[in-house]
Amino acid sequence: MFLLFAGLVAIVLVSFPLGPFAVDTGTVLRVLIAKVTGAGHGAGAVEETIVAQVRLPRIIGAVLVGAGLAAAGAGYQSMFRNPLVSPAILGVSAGAGFGAALGLLAELPWPAIQAMAFVFGLVAAALALTIARLLGRGSTVVLVLAGVVVSTLFQAFISITQFMANPEDTLPSITFWLMGGLGRIRSEDLIGAAVLIVICLAALYTVRWPVTVLAAGSDEASTLGVNRALTWAVVIGASTLLTATAVSLAGIVGWVGLVVPHLARMIVGPSFDRLLPAAVLMGAGFLVLVDDVARSASTMELPLGVLTAVIGAPFFVLLLARVRSQWS
Amino acid sequence: MTHNPSPPALEAAELEFAHSGGRHRLAGIGLRIERSEVACLLGPNGAGKTTLLRCLLGLLTPSRGTVRLAGEDLAALPARQRARHVAYVPQSTATTFPFTALDIAVMGRTPHLPAGRTPTPADRATALGVLQDLGVGHLADRSIAQLSGGERSLVLIARALVQQAHVLVLDEPTAALDLGNARRVLDAVARLARSGHTVVMTTHQPDHALHYADRAILLSDGRLVADGAPDVVLTSERLTQVYATPVHVGTVALPGQPVPTPVCVPVLSDPAVTPETSGSVS
Numbered sequence: 010m011f012l013l014f015a016g017l018v019a020i021v022l023v024s025f026p027l028g029p030f031a032v033d034t035g036t037v038l039r040v041l042i043a044k045v046t047g048a049g050h051g052a053g054a055v056e057e058t059i060v061a062q063v064r065l066p067r068i069i070g071a072v073l074v075g076a077g078l079a080a081a082g083a084g085y086q087s088m089f090r091n092p093l094v095s096p097a098i099l100g101v102s103a104g105a106g107f108g109a110a111l112g113l114l115a116e117l118p119w120p121a122i123q124a125m126a127f128v129f130g131l132v133a134a135a136l137a138l139t140i141a142r143l144l145g146r147g148s149t150v151v152l153v154l155a156g157v158v159v160s161t162l163f164q165a166f167i168s169i170t171q172f173m174a175n176p177e178d179t180l181p182s183i184t185f186w187l188m189g190g191l192g193r194i195r196s197e198d199l200i201g202a203a204v205l206i207v208i209c210l211a212a213l214y215t216v217r218w219p220v221t222v223l224a225a226g227s228d229e230a231s232t233l234g235v236n237r238a239l240t241w242a243v244v245i246g247a248s249t250l251l252t253a254t255a256v257s258l259a260g261i262v263g264w265v266g267l268v269v270p271h272l273a274r275m276i277v278g279p280s281f282d283r284l285l286p287a288a289v290l291m292g293a294g295f296l297v298l299v300d301d302v303a304r305s306a307s308t309m310e311l312p313l314g315v316l317t318a319v320i321g322a323p324f325f326v327l328l329l330a331r332v333r334s335q336w337s
Numbered sequence: 338m339t340h341n342p343s344p345p346a347l348e349a350a351e352l353e354f355a356h357s358g359g360r361h362r363l364a365g366i367g368l369r370i371e372r373s374e375v376a377c378l379l380g381p382n383g384a385g386k387t388t389l390l391r392c393l394l395g396l397l398t399p400s401r402g403t404v405r406l407a408g409e410d411l412a413a414l415p416a417r418q419r420a421r422h423v424a425y426v427p428q429s430t431a432t433t434f435p436f437t438a439l440d441i442a443v444m445g446r447t448p449h450l451p452a453g454r455t456p457t458p459a460d461r462a463t464a465l466g467v468l469q470d471l472g473v474g475h476l477a478d479r480s481i482a483q484l485s486g487g488e489r490s491l492v493l494i495a496r497a498l499v500q501q502a503h504v505l506v507l508d509e510p511t512a513a514l515d516l517g518n519a520r521r522v523l524d525a526v527a528r529l530a531r532s533g534h535t536v537v538m539t540t541h542q543p544d545h546a547l548h549y550a551d552r553a554i555l556l557s558d559g560r561l562v563a564d565g566a567p568d569v570v571l572t573s574e575r576l577t578q579v580y581a582t583p584v585h586v587g588t589v590a591l592p593g594q595p596v597p598t599p600v601c602v603p604v605l606s607d608p609a610v611t612p613e614t615s616g617s618v619s
Contacts, residue, residue, distance in 0.1 A: 090433040149433075218455045222444050225432050232394050233500065234420030234448035279434030282455045 079292020
C-alpha cells in the first residue's frame, strides 16, 4: 500500500512538467513550495500561472476523478458480487451525464448541476437494478445487460438535450461531457468536489469490513450479523455520489471504474478493506497518467474519455483472459 | 427469556411460513433440539427443508410462530446477537471473488468486531488455528475457488466455528461430495457436537441420519411427518411413503464391528412386493 502511495506521488510530480508548455521540475517544486509557505519562488509569472492555475487544478482533478471512479467501481463490484459492473456499465455515468446536461441546458449553477447528476445517477442505478431483479434474479450477465440498456437510454436522453441546446454556448459544454476531459476544470469547483469525494470515501471506508463479508455471500453476511440494508444503502449511495461528482467534474470517463478495481484486486486481493485504498491510489495515478497523455501526446488536446476507452478496452480483454479461471 | 434453567438449544413452536406464490410453505412445525444434539432434516425435494433452515437462521421471517435460541426469541434478537447464537454453513459453492480460505474463516469474527473495525492479527491467528484443527490449515492462503468441494465445506465449517455460535445450521453439507469427502465432513460435524455444539443439517441421505444423528426430523409437503430418534423415525414404511419410492431400512453386520450398521437401501425388485418381505439386508 505504501508502494502504491509512493507511486502516486511520483506520478503526480512527473506530471507537472508535462504539457504544451514545458516547465522544469525544479521550477514546479519551487512554485508549489512557495504556494504553501508563502515565500518567493523566483520563477517567471507565466511559469507560476501554468503550474498553479493550470496544472495544479488539473492534476488534483485527475486525482479526485480517478480515485472516485475507481472507488465507486470497487464498491459496485463488491456489493453486487459482480466483477463485470462499473459506474459506466451500470448506466450511472450516463444517468449522471444526463443530469449534468439537463443542468447545463437550464444554465443552473454548479452545485445544482452536481445535484442533478447525483439524482439521475441514482435513478439510472435504480432502473438497472430493478430491471435486473425482475428479469435476472441475481444473474451477473443480466445486471450487465440491464446496465447497458439503461446506459443507452440515458445516452439517448443526452442526445435530446444536445439537440435542444443552443449551438453557440450550451452545445459545446454538453458535448464536452460526452467525451470527458479535465481541461476546463476550475479551482472553485474542485474544493466542493474534493469535500464530497472525501466524505464518500470515508463512508465507504467505515463499512469496509461489512462490504468484504457481503462480497463473499449475501445470506452468509446476514447470518454473520451484517446489516445488509444499511451497508447496501451506504455503498450504493456513496458510489453513486462519487460517480456523479466525477462526472460533473470531468464528464463521462469510462473504464477507470472497471479496470482499476481489477488491477487492485490482483495486487491486494478481494477484501474491501485493502481493495478500497489500493483502488483509490491506483485510480488516481492511472487518471493522472492518462491525462498527461491527453495534454501532451499531440498539439491538440485529446478527450480523456476517448483515451481511457482506447487504453481500457483492450486491457480489460487481457484481464478477462488472465483471471477467467478464478471467476468460473 | 424463559425461567427454565436449561432451555433447549433450539426450539420452534407453531411455525408457519407462506410464500405469496404458494411454494415454500411450512405449517405447524414444532421442534425441540437439545444442546449437543445432531439433528438431521430429511424430506423430498420441495418438502420445505431449506425454508425451515432459513426460518431457523432468521433469513426468512415466519408468518406465524416463534423460533427460540437457548430460550431467546430469534425475532427479537438484533442481527449481531443472533450471529453469536447460530452460525450458517451454506452449500459449498464458489464465491465470485478469489477470497482465500483464511479470508473466509476470519469472517467468522464479524459479529464480535466493534463497529467500523476489521479483524486483528489475533483474529486471523484464531481463524488459522480453527482451519488447522479441521485439517485444512495448509490451504489457508489458497483461493477457495481452487479448493475441492470437501475442502471448501471444511473452510465454511471453520468460519462457523470462528463465529463461536453454539448452534450450527448446515445446508446439505455433503451435497456434491464424494464418499470420502462426505465422510470427512460428517466426522468433523460429529466431533463438533461432542464438543458441545448443537447441529442442525439437511441431507438427502437417510444413512447420514442413521449414522450420525441423535434426532431425525422428517418433513413432507411443508409439514412435520415425524421427529425423534433416527432408528424410530426412519422406518421403511415412512421413507417409502414420503419419498414415493420403495426403500428398506435394515442393518448390515460388518466383520469386526460389534454393532450392526443401519442402512437404507432402495428396493429394486418388483415394486408390488412390500419392503418387509423383500428385505435382503437384515
